[in-house]
Amino acid sequence: MSDPQSTPDDSSESTPSELPADQTGTGYLERAQGALSALTESRMAMLGLVITFAMLILALGAPIFAPNPPTPDGNWAGNLENNFQPPFWEQGGTLEYPLGTDQQGRGILSRSLYGLRLALIQGTVPVLIAGIIGVTLGLVSGFFGGWVDVVISRVVDTVMSIPLTLFAIAVIAVLGANLFNLVLVIGITQWVPYTRTIRGQTLSIKNEEFIEAQRASGASNSWILRHGIFPNTTSSILVIATLNIAQVMVIAAGLTFLGLGVSPPRADLGLMLATGRNYLTTAWWYGFFPGLFLMLFVLGINLFGDGLRDILDPKYLE
Amino acid sequence: MNWGRYLLKRLWQYFVVLLGVSLIVFVITRLSGSPVSLMVGLDTDEATRQALRQQLGLTEPIYVQYGIFLRDVITFDFGTSFGVAPGEPAMGLVLNRIPATLELTATAVLFAFAIGLPVGIFSAVRQGDLADTAGMSFALLGQSVPSFWIGLLMIIFVAAPIEFFPQRGGGTYRHLILPGLTLSFFMMASIARLTRSNMADVLDEGYIDTARSKGIKERTVYVKHALRNALIPVISYASVQTAYLFGGAVITEQIFAYPGMGRLAIQAILQRDFPVIQAIVFFTAIMVIFVNFSIDLLYLRIDPRISYEEEG
Numbered sequence: 175m176s177d178p179q180s181t182p183d184d185s186s187e188s189t190p191s192e193l194p195a196d197q198t199g200t201g202y203l204e205r206a207q208g209a210l211s212a213l214t215e216s217r218m219a220m221l222g223l224v225i226t227f228a229m230l231i232l233a234l235g236a237p238i239f240a241p242n243p244p245t246p247d248g249n250w251a252g253n254l255e256n257n258f259q260p261p262f263w264e265q266g267g268t269l270e271y272p273l274g275t276d277q278q279g280r281g282i283l284s285r286s287l288y289g290l291r292l293a294l295i296q297g298t299v300p301v302l303i304a305g306i307i308g309v310t311l312g313l314v315s316g317f318f319g320g321w322v323d324v325v326i327s328r329v330v331d332t333v334m335s336i337p338l339t340l341f342a343i344a345v346i347a348v349l350g351a352n353l354f355n356l357v358l359v360i361g362i363t364q365w366v367p368y369t370r371t372i373r374g375q376t377l378s379i380k381n382e383e384f385i386e387a388q389r390a391s392g393a394s395n396s397w398i399l400r401h402g403i404f405p406n407t408t409s410s411i412l413v414i415a416t417l418n419i420a421q422v423m424v425i426a427a428g429l430t431f432l433g434l435g436v437s438p439p440r441a442d443l444g445l446m447l448a449t450g451r452n453y454l455t456t457a458w459w460y461g462f463f464p465g466l467f468l469m470l471f472v473l474g475i476n477l478f479g480d481g482l483r484d485i486l487d488p489k490y491l492e
Numbered sequence: 493m494n495w496g497r498y499l500l501k502r503l504w505q506y507f508v509v510l511l512g513v514s515l516i517v518f519v520i521t522r523l524s525g526s527p528v529s530l531m532v533g534l535d536t537d538e539a540t541r542q543a544l545r546q547q548l549g550l551t552e553p554i555y556v557q558y559g560i561f562l563r564d565v566i567t568f569d570f571g572t573s574f575g576v577a578p579g580e581p582a583m584g585l586v587l588n589r590i591p592a593t594l595e596l597t598a599t600a601v602l603f604a605f606a607i608g609l610p611v612g613i614f615s616a617v618r619q620g621d622l623a624d625t626a627g628m629s630f631a632l633l634g635q636s637v638p639s640f641w642i643g644l645l646m647i648i649f650v651a652a653p654i655e656f657f658p659q660r661g662g663g664t665y666r667h668l669i670l671p672g673l674t675l676s677f678f679m680m681a682s683i684a685r686l687t688r689s690n691m692a693d694v695l696d697e698g699y700i701d702t703a704r705s706k707g708i709k710e711r712t713v714y715v716k717h718a719l720r721n722a723l724i725p726v727i728s729y730a731s732v733q734t735a736y737l738f739g740g741a742v743i744t745e746q747i748f749a750y751p752g753m754g755r756l757a758i759q760a761i762l763q764r765d766f767p768v769i770q771a772i773v774f775f776t777a778i779m780v781i782f783v784n785f786s787i788d789l790l791y792l793r794i795d796p797r798i799s800y801e802e803e804g
Contacts, residue, residue: 328508328509329512331508331509332509332513334732334735335513335780335781335784336516336735336773336776336777336780337738337739337742337776337780338735338739339738339742339743339754340738340739340757340772340773343742343761343769344769345520345523346761347761347769348520348523349523420636424638427640428638428639428743431746432742432746432758447644450644451747454648454652455648455652458648461641461648462644462645462648465638465640465641465645466641468638468641469636469638469641472636473632473633476632476635476636
């Protein structure tokens with residue numbers, strides 16, 4: 175990605191202490207409290223929060239909850255005699271493996287719980303990467319305008335016309351399939367929504383009076399960007415990032431499903447679905463439960479993110 | 493600015509985008525190391541390798557190499573496959589698969605609009621009703637469900653028990669139904685939600701009241717006045733989703749073993765067949781741009797108010 179001359183020079187880094195305060199930021203605490211009470215009033219958002227929390231606890235507490243955990247060194251001891259055992263309520267199922275077993279006799283429930291942990295990493299790390307790239311480009315593009323803006327906008331158009339899956343296929347074919355590359359590739363392809371939204375907001379904020387005042391008091395461009403404009407875009411960033419986590423989880427699982435992510439024997443939801451696909455007619459639980467866990471996690475985050483958007487960003491984004 | 497100049501400007505932007513795509517593809521190709529080592533056996537002597545390098549232009553400076561690459565791209569010459577079908581031109585392999593993928597994506601778009609639009613309209617008209625809640629819950633679920641899981645569920649619960657629906661392969665309309673539905677789910681849900689919120693906004697506008705007060709039938713009000721205006725953002729959204737759809741097709745084709753471009757991409761990647769991968773990425777970008785341009789043209793017809801002033 176062509177990065178037009180990062181931020182302008184920071185020679186005047188000394189922050190003038192009597193700079194006009196960011197006016198929309200006053201009463202931040204009250205606003206936060208208002209948002210919180212609005213959130214608790216939204217039933218859907220609360221439901222989302224509860225589901226998300228439940229999945230988080232399951233993911234983080236997987237070693238405690240998993241009835242058939244891997245050995246401490248990460249190996250999944252399978253028992254071939256127990257393979258394709260159905261869930262406990264079907265004939266032949268036992269409570270030892272509540273949701274049945276896979277082709278190697280490993281517990282589906284335990285592996286799904288460990289899969290949630292990977293899903294958590296796959297959901298958050300790319301969003302962090304994308305957020306940093308996207309917000310920076312959006313701020314710079316909107317603030318400086320001119321050729322910088324033109325270049326960034328064309329890069330955005332370009333990225334939007336290459337399907338992510340194909341880009342990831344091309345890159346991962348070269349770099350090799352593993353968790354690190356997967357997270358990296360998703361991160362560097364997901365920044366577009368951040369850039370588009372933050373660019374638009376920067377365009378409108380930079381003409382506000384308090385920015386003019388900051389400029390008049392001799393603040394550098396970089397100071398204004400960081401202290402004047404950026405704080406006023408954080409609620410949008412929060413909304414985009416929350417919903418983006420859900421999308422990215424699905425994307426990561428999809429790429430792993432295609433064999434472009436984590437490789438066996440690690441417990442990954444996308445990987446389990448890919449293998450389970452081969453046994454759909456004989457062992458339906460193998461392809462069913464990992465997907466159910468993933469869907470619940472994503473649904474929870476989406477519900478919560480929607481609620482957050484209604485509260486923080488009355489105008490529909492993207 | 494008149495629309496002719498607007499279209500010219502868009503065309504210029506698309507040209508720049510294609511140039512950007514070519515640059516990205518070029519960089520990826522070069523990241524993959526020397527194609528020579530992929531093309532010849534390990535026991536090939538250095539002289540042969542050097543000759544091949546010269547023949548491929550790999551001894552030239554990097555910008556000359558990019559120039560050669562561009563020339564090849566413009567003439568649709570992506571080289572020959574050395575994995576999926578050794579010796580065949582990559583371009584021809586991809587062209588053969590394009591119709592199948594286009595059929596699949598078109599089916600998905602059709603399902604998305606045919607189901608998403610009515611659900612959205614119904615929910616907007618019956619705001620707060622049970623129908624609204626049901627419709628929007630369905631939509632939210634649709635946005636959260638990973639498409640490949642839907643595909644697996646469809647195989648388990650629809651294709652396995654009902655013989656009418658094939659579990660894998662392509663060729664007939666029956667092969668299109670389940671994969672088409674699978675691919676359309678996300679877009680369908682998004683269209684339903686977007687239509688609802690836009691319809692709801694438009695129904696609040698003054699001219700809707702005016703239309704009603706003139707004694708125009710409710711149904712006519714909804715369809716002729718409200719929907720027409722609510723549709724524009726939906727179409728613009730669908731255009732943005734084109735790239736996503738082609739990407740999603742890769743996964744859907746893999747689930748249903750559907751013989752399209754996406755499945756070719758997966759086969760190519762497993763064998764590190766870079767010419768084929770390049771050709772696929774490039775052709776997909778061209779198709780995305782083509783769709784976006786068609787939608788630009790569609791706008792001109794739908795919305796006479798649209799302004800072609802400076803934008804993004």
